[in-house]
Amino acid sequence: MMLSIDERESLMDYVTQLQSHQLKVTPQRLEIVDILTRYGHVSIEELYAKLQDKFPTLSLATIYKNLKMMQERSFLSEVKLAHQKSVFELQKEEHAHLVCSSCGAIVDISLDASTLISYAQSKSSYTIDYSTINLYGTCAKCQ
Amino acid sequence: MMLSIDERESLMDYVTQLQSHQLKVTPQRLEIVDILTRYGHVSIEELYAKLQDKFPTLSLATIYKNLKMMQERSFLSEVKLAHQKSVFELQKEEHAHLVCSSCGAIVDISLDASTLISYAQSKSSYTIDYSTINLYGTCAKCQ
C-alpha cells in the first residue's frame, strides 16, 4: 500500500494519540480515529458504513466495544442530541455545538462557559465540573 | 374518592393543560401530569414505577405512546443527559439544568441564553431557534 506523506503523518499521530490514552493500536481503531478526525461528528451507523470499505467483516460489536472503551479512557465523547441520534467526537476542550435541525450538520463553536458556570454556581449549591451546550437552528445552506 | 381542595384544583389545572394541547383527558394522563408536576424530572422507569399504584395494569406501551404524543404537542420534552438516562419534564420557558453526577438530582436554573445565542450567531452562519444547556457537578448533599 502506498501512502502519501500526509497520510503517514496522520497515521503516526493517531498511533500516538491512541497510545497516550492507553489504547492498543489496531487497524480498526486507526480507521475510527481517522473517520472521527475527518468528519468531526459521527453517529454509530455512519461510522459503521464508513468502515465497511476497509473492513468488510468488521462487526458492530467491535464498534460498540471500542466506543465504550475510548469513552472510558477519555479519548472521545458521546454528544446526545435533541430529536436525533447521538454522535461521537474526539475529546477536545469544552465547546458548544451548533446543530442544524434541517440537515443535521453540526459545527463546534468555542464558547466560554465560565461565566455561565459561575453564575449557576452563585445561584445554587452545586459545584460544577463540566457542561454541555447545544444550540439548535438552521445552517446557512438550509436557510 | 375524597379529594382535598388542593387536589381538586390540581386536577382542574391538569385537565385544562391537557386540553390546551389538544390531548384527550384520561386518568392515566392526569396521573402522568401530576407526577411530572410533583417531581419535575422523571425517567421512564421512574414514571412506570410511580404509576403502578394507581394503575396496576398500565402498560409501558401506554407510557411510550403518551410521552411521544405529548412531545409532539409540545406539552413536555425529553432531557437527554450525559452518562445517564433521559428524563422528561413539562414544557416551560427555556432554562438550564444542574445535574448532580453523584446522585442524579436535577434542578432547573433560569438562565439567559440570549447572550450566548447572539454570540454564536455572530460567529457562525446559523440562525438559532433554541438551546439545551446542562451543567454537571455535585449537589450540596453529595459534597
Added chain:
DNA sequence: CTAAATGCAAAGCATTTGCAAATAT
C-alpha cells in the same frame, strides 16, 4: 508469551406496532 481485541452468534433491553376492547368527547 500474555493480555487484549476482533468477529460472530446469541442474549438482553428498550421501544414500537397491531389489534381488540374500553373510553373520551
Added chain:
DNA sequence: ATATTTGCAAATGCTTTGCATTTAG
C-alpha cells in the same frame, strides 16, 4: 357515534455479552 386511548402480545431495533480465534506489545 366516532375517533382515540388503553393494554396486551408480538415484533423490531439497539446494545451488550460470551466465546473461540487472531493480533498487539
